[in-house]
Amino acid sequence: MKTTTHIALVLLLTLIWSAGCNRPASEGPSINDLFGVFEVIDSLQLTNVSPDFSSGESVGFSCKFSKPVEWNLLITGLESGSRKTFEAFSSELFAEQIVWYGNCDDVPFFLEETCEVRLSVEGEEEEYVAALQVAGVKTYSGIEVATFDVGLPDGALVWHQDGGNMTFELAQENALQGNQCFKMGGRVNWDWSLGYIDIPIDLNDVNASAEDFFLNVGVFGGMDDQFATDQYVNILLSESNAPFNDNVNNNAADIFGTGSEVYKHQIRPVDWEGWRYFAIPYSEFEVKSEGGNNVREPSEIRGIRLGLQACPFNSGNCPDNGNIEAQADVDYIMFTVGLPLLEQE
Amino acid sequence: MKFPFLAFSCLCLGHLGWSQTTTSGPPKQYWLDGFSRTWFTSDALLGNEVNPASISSGWNLLDLNPHVNPVQGVEVFAQIRVLNEFGGFFGQGTQVDVRQLRVSGVLKNKVKFNLGDVYLNQSAFTLHADEGEASDPWGHAFAAQRNLVAYENFFQGNRWRLQGAQANASFKGDRWIEHVVLDGYVTRPRGSRQLSESTYSPDRVLAGLTTALVGQKGWSGELHHAVLADLPYSGTVEHNVLNPVTHGLLHKQPQMNGARMRFTAEGGWSNHSWRIRDMMSGEVTGLSDSRKGGFAGLRFLVAAQDSSWQGEVAYREVDPFFRSAGAQSKRYDFSDLSIPSVFPVVGEEELSRSVSLFDLISDVTVANQGVSATLMPIAPLFDNVLPYGQATPNRRGAMAHIRRNFENAKVALRMSRFAELTGQGTSELRTFSAAGLGVEWNSAPSASRSFRVSAYEQIQHTLRGGSDLEKVELLTSNLTLSAALELLPQFWIECSGRHAIGAGHEYLNVRSELGELFNFQKTELDVQAWMTSLGIMHSLSKDVSARAQWNVWGQNDANRSSSKILASQVFIVISADL
Numbered sequence: 001m002k003t004t005t006h007i008a009l010v011l012l013l014t015l016i017w018s019a020g021c022n023r024p025a026s027e028g029p030s031i032n033d034l035f036g037v038f039e040v041i042d043s044l045q046l047t048n049v050s051p052d053f054s055s056g057e058s059v060g061f062s063c064k065f066s067k068p069v070e071w072n073l074l075i076t077g078l079e080s081g082s083r084k085t086f087e088a089f090s091s092e093l094f095a096e097q098i099v100w101y102g103n104c105d106d107v108p109f110f111l112e113e114t115c116e117v118r119l120s121v122e123g124e125e126e127e128y129v130a131a132l133q134v135a136g137v138k139t140y141s142g143i144e145v146a147t148f149d150v151g152l153p154d155g156a157l158v159w160h161q162d163g164g165n166m167t168f169e170l171a172q173e174n175a176l177q178g179n180q181c182f183k184m185g186g187r188v189n190w191d192w193s194l195g196y197i198d199i200p201i202d203l204n205d206v207n208a209s210a211e212d213f214f215l216n217v218g219v220f221g222g223m224d225d226q227f228a229t230d231q232y233v234n235i236l237l238s239e240s241n242a243p244f245n246d247n248v249n250n251n252a253a254d255i256f257g258t259g260s261e262v263y264k265h266q267i268r269p270v271d272w273e274g275w276r277y278f279a280i281p282y283s284e285f286e287v288k289s290e291g292g293n294n295v296r297e298p299s300e301i302r303g304i305r306l307g308l309q310a311c312p313f314n315s316g317n318c319p320d321n322g323n324i325e326a327q328a329d330v331d332y333i334m335f336t337v338g339l340p341l342l343e344q345e
Numbered sequence: 346m347k348f349p350f351l352a353f354s355c356l357c358l359g360h361l362g363w364s365q366t367t368t369s370g371p372p373k374q375y376w377l378d379g380f381s382r383t384w385f386t387s388d389a390l391l392g393n394e395v396n397p398a399s400i401s402s403g404w405n406l407l408d409l410n411p412h413v414n415p416v417q418g419v420e421v422f423a424q425i426r427v428l429n430e431f432g433g434f435f436g437q438g439t440q441v442d443v444r445q446l447r448v449s450g451v452l453k454n455k456v457k458f459n460l461g462d463v464y465l466n467q468s469a470f471t472l473h474a475d476e477g478e479a480s481d482p483w484g485h486a487f488a489a490q491r492n493l494v495a496y497e498n499f500f501q502g503n504r505w506r507l508q509g510a511q512a513n514a515s516f517k518g519d520r521w522i523e524h525v526v527l528d529g530y531v532t533r534p535r536g537s538r539q540l541s542e543s544t545y546s547p548d549r550v551l552a553g554l555t556t557a558l559v560g561q562k563g564w565s566g567e568l569h570h571a572v573l574a575d576l577p578y579s580g581t582v583e584h585n586v587l588n589p590v591t592h593g594l595l596h597k598q599p600q601m602n603g604a605r606m607r608f609t610a611e612g613g614w615s616n617h618s619w620r621i622r623d624m625m626s627g628e629v630t631g632l633s634d635s636r637k638g639g640f641a642g643l644r645f646l647v648a649a650q651d652s653s654w655q656g657e658v659a660y661r662e663v664d665p666f667f668r669s670a671g672a673q674s675k676r677y678d679f680s681d682l683s684i685p686s687v688f689p690v691v692g693e694e695e696l697s698r699s700v701s702l703f704d705l706i707s708d709v710t711v712a713n714q715g716v717s718a719t720l721m722p723i724a725p726l727f728d729n730v731l732p733y734g735q736a737t738p739n740r741r742g743a744m745a746h747i748r749r750n751f752e753n754a755k756v757a758l759r760m761s762r763f764a765e766l767t768g769q770g771t772s773e774l775r776t777f778s779a780a781g782l783g784v785e786w787n788s789a790p791s792a793s794r795s796f797r798v799s800a801y802e803q804i805q806h807t808l809r810g811g812s813d814l815e816k817v818e819l820l821t822s823n824l825t826l827s828a829a830l831e832l833l834p835q836f837w838i839e840c841s842g843r844h845a846i847g848a849g850h851e852y853l854n855v856r857s858e859l860g861e862l863f864n865f866q867k868t869e870l871d872v873q874a875w876m877t878s879l880g881i882m883h884s885l886s887k888d889v890s891a892r893a894q895w896n897v898w899g900q901n902d903a904n905r906s907s908s909k910i911l912a913s914q915v916f917i918v919i920s921a922d923l
Contacts, residue, residue: 025772026772029770030771
């Protein structure tokens with residue numbers, strides 16, 4: 001048995017020895033780097049200080065720190081107030097990776113204007129500032145549904161209740177993009193629905209899944225911090241093959257009726273001042289009414305309805321709505337494939 | 346999902362029962378047992394005028410266990426739970442659930458099998474549930490709370506509760522091998538789940554095989570192999586874990602008068618990697634982040650023939666990248682996602698409270714029932730030396746354990762010293778020293794009144810040199826006390842206490858979802874946490890007991906005034922084995 005014991009011990013020692021062969025000296029990032037003194041080794045650099053985004057130019061940002069940090073790079077349009085941010089945890093910004101294509105985090109869009117670039121590091125007081133001049137604004141691509149610049153889209157139908165101060169019409173003031181937007185507002189004390197606009201759509205050429213197909217829409221919430229209680233934008237997408245406006249006695253398009261294949265999403269509540277821009281993947285629309293094959297297929301979308309709804313005063317649930325008009329204007333309605341509009345490079 | 350499942354289970358059971366009546370064979374056997382518990386707590390913050398919160402909760406539950414023998418040698422077991430939470434109207438808040446379902450039996454008098462909910466413990470390096478931070482070596486302190494947490498989370502010894510199939514068989518041999526045992530299991534710790542409309546997590550499978558050989562002249566051996574694997578084609582995510590682990594042991598039990606001895610040599614290895622699934626084509630394209638790790642150790646165990654004393658010494662080395670999901674998963678979740686049930690936010694700023702000693706002992710939701718594919722966060726205040734049990738990676742060292750049993754008392758001494766094999770964030774290595782001393786004193790069998798007193802103190806010290814930033818020094822103490830006195834027949838007054846102190850600083854590992862160490866969280870500890878309990882226990886019969894306790898608990902972290910908390914709890918529990 002002594003031989004067996006020796007064999008076992010040799011095997012054990014071999015195991016220990018072989019396990020130790022591959023051990024690195026340390027695991028994880030250096031503590032001295034992580035918690036050491038912070039220094040900027042290479043200052044903030046821009047690859048282009050006057051980019052013309054309309055011609056496809058971009059700006060790369062580079063900077064090098066002495067240790068990995070949580071950094072934040074903020075670009076602010078000094079005229080528009082538009083903002084674009086980048087943030088990460090790293091010790092270096094590489095110009096090939098941190099690239100700005102002229103897009104923004106949210107509306108308003110950047111103009112041809114001077115922008116401030118501000119790099120800040122968590123836990124450090126000092127910030128690093130640079131400037132650039134936008135020589136040409138970014139042109140977004142997508143499938144246009146409505147920009148309202150030359151009027152309502154062809155075939156669009158508008159319906160609203162006979163309430164007070166109903167404004168379901170084109171308006172020139174406060175447009176998000178271009179010179180006009182579509183106003184939706186008014187007061188209806190007896191019903192949630194105030195009105196809507198129905199727009200026919202032809203997406204036969206689209207080849208994208210519901211997850212990769214985004215509806216992008218700008219929504220104006222109001223001004224002076226006055227909002228009707230529980231006001232929201234109700235969005236319907238219909239895949240019904242019924243004629244868009246077969247029965248003129250209906251309240252707008254027929255394809256959103258019960259029994260049609262309709263999907264719904266709500267931007268709720270609308271309780272902000274000014275414009276905000278939303279990108280909603282078609283896959284996040286819920287079934288409003290069943291019909292057809294009940295599979296979300298972008299190429300089958302035949303129409304969109306954007307409606308304004310708000311809690312009715314007569315319900316007793318929102319007494320403040322007796323003295324305030326609901327409002328949610330919409331503009332720059334686009335479909336995009338692959339990415340939300342504001343994330344386009 | 347619960348009701349269809351219940352209906353299906355009842356249908357199956359009914360069918361088995363019905364088929365029993367229509368076939369000839371051995372007499373049909375049905376029987377019922379179960380468990381019932383009424384639990385009530387009322388918690389209040391003390392000395393807090395900002396949040397003068399007082400909350401009550403509780404439930405009645407009945408776990409009814411029908412057992413059916415459809416054929417000889419086969420048993421169908423189900424556990425059907427009816428639970429009614431306090432505070433709701435009758436019928437509302439009542440849950441009916443099939444809590445466990447299992448078929449077990451013996452095939453041809455050779456192969457034992459279990460199918461359904463199975464409890465598995467393979468080896469300390471392949472599949473093993475370490476009792477963890479809440480353990481009391483004597484098992485008495487806060488027994489009511491710990492039993493509650495264990496029962497609700499299916500904690501049974503060192504076994505994990507899993508769903509799948511397990512079978513084992515034993516064979517007699519001749520010549521060199523006297524006995525052979527084969528044991529295998531296939532389980533599914535996690536099923537495929539829908540994460541979003543188009544994203545599904547994959548099925549996760551844990552399978553293992555064990556062979557044990559008993560030879561002649563005191564020689565025996567074990568070989569364990571376990572694999573945790575995601576099935577990439579059952580889901581749509583990019584990273585799918587693959588973690589095979591092998592563990593071999595060789596034992597020698599020499600013959601010796603007056604004592605039992607056993608030498609053990611063990612070793613093994615693991616590989617932890619992620620199978621990458623191409624998100625466009627859906628095909629598995631290869632492996633990433635593959636990490637291999639080994640371990641080896643020697644153990645010597647000696648005990649008196651009459652078990653009056655026992656000693657053990659061991660040396661062990663576990664590689665920094667040894668990964669075993671089945672052995673390193675923790676019983677308690679110390680991640681930021683683990684939110685205490687009682688007073689989850691405290692202070693004027695209503696900051697989230699991290700898991701404290703009280704939650705560890707008594708919060709049902711802090712416990713973890715799942716096998717984690719990556720290393721889980723740890724709590725240095727309670728255990729910084731071997732937070733993942735024997736399988737804790739990156740350790741080299743020795744331990745010694747002595748236990749002495751007297752007529753009415755027991756004494757235990759446990760000491761260990763380990764060091765890292767690879768530095769974390771530095772080439773400097775931590776050293777870990779731990780010492781534990783405990784005593785239990787029971788009344789003599791002839792005493793007119795029974796009593797019991799137990800105490801256990803564990804001290805841990807962690808040290809690392811290097812630059813001012815790299816240095817680590819942490820000292821923790823965990824004292825556990827328990828006492829009980831039988832005032833009247835079957836009527837006990839009992840008390841328990843635990844006090845944890847931590848002083849120093851340590852770096853906690855911050856790991857990515859794939860288990861990669863990418864950051865450290867510097868933690869300054871100047872903390873005390875405690876829980877005390879005073880109450881009565883009355884055994885109404887052999888199977889029915891009732892407890893009422895007054896508990897006071899708190900935590901005081903000098904570095905985080907916002908986390909200071911002092912609270913009390915009225916705790917009432919009535920349990921009955923049916």
